[in-house]
Amino acid sequence: GESVGLHLPTLSVQEGDNSIINCAYSNSASDYFIWYKQESGKGPQFIIDIRSNMDKRQGQRVTVLLNKTVKHLSLQIAATQPGDSAVYFCAENPTGNQFYFGTGTSLTVIP
Amino acid sequence: EAQVTQNPRYLITVTGKKLTVTCSQNMNHEYMSWYRQDPGLGLRQIYYSMNVEVTDKGDVPEGYKVSRKEKRNFPLILESPSPNQTSLYFCASSYAGDYEQYFGPGTRLTVT
Numbered sequence: 001g002e003s004v005g006l007h008l009p010t011l012s013v014q015e016g017d018n019s020i021i022n023c024a025y026s027n028s029a030s031d032y033f034i035w036y037k038q039e040s041g042k043g044p045q046f047i048i049d050i051r052s053n054m055d056k057r058q059g060q061r062v063t064v065l066l067n068k069t070v071k072h073l074s075l076q077i078a079a080t081q082p083g084d085s086a087v088y089f090c091a092e093n094p095t096g097n098q099f100y101f102g103t104g105t106s107l108t109v110i111p
Numbered sequence: 112e113a114q115v116t117q118n119p120r121y122l123i124t125v126t127g128k129k130l131t132v133t134c135s136q137n138m139n140h141e142y143m144s145w146y147r148q149d150p151g152l153g154l155r156q157i158y159y160s161m162n163v164e165v166t167d168k169g170d171v172p173e174g175y176k177v178s179r180k181e182k183r184n185f186p187l188i189l190e191s192p193s194p195n196q197t198s199l200y201f202c203a204s205s206y207a208g209d210y211e212q213y214f215g216p217g218t219r220l221t222v223t
Contacts, residue, residue: 032210034210034211041217042216042217043115043201043203043214043215043216043217044154044201044203044212044214045214046211046212046213049210049211089153089154091154093210097142097159097161097167098156098159098169098170099144099156099210099212100156100170101146101153101154101155102153103151103152103153104153
């Protein structure tokens with residue numbers, strides 16, 4: 001199966017600081033990458049995605065960077081807020097219909 | 112309200128007793144999928160369906176069955192549950208070709 005990993009299992013940041021969550025993937029043929037947020041007791045929620053022909057995509061307070069050379073993906077959250085505390089997963093899509101998720105990084109925002 | 116619903120939310124059962132976890136979506140999505148979530152392993156895809164009567168195995172299909180007789184429903188069937196199927200299960204759906212999946216609230220299954 002695919003291997004999608006995360007560099008750190010936990011991350012703590014001060015409220016207002018920027019957060020960076022990293023992810024490594026193994027399949028260089030993956031065409032699509034997605035970030036999800038999972039709050040305690042809930043299902044994952046889509047945050048942002050990026051296609052393999054891009055290296056950067058921005059959303060509201062979030063930016064995803066893709067480095068295909070080293071097979072690395074990152075999610076940057078600007079001005080982190082307490083509501084951003086959650087587990088963040090990256091996922092890759094090497095084929096049209098299958099998805100492989102990483103193990104997640106738990107983000108804690110310190111007020 | 113657009114949503115994916117799962118039932119039951121919690122289930123404790125015994126080894127070998129057949130069970131079904133239902134999943135329903137009201138967004139007219141073509142694509143539906145089941146995942147299991149285990150500590151340290153993240154989410155792993157069990158089965159997915161591109162449309163009615165079209166289903167395919169994901170990464171960990173052993174011990175599970177699915178069916179897609181209607182577009183809105185995608186039940187997960189465990190014919191003979193075993194303790195290693197104790198997990199948190201999520202159903203998800205999306206439009207075909209749109210990778211933004213909407214997840215249900217999860218079903219926590221314990222097999223003793």
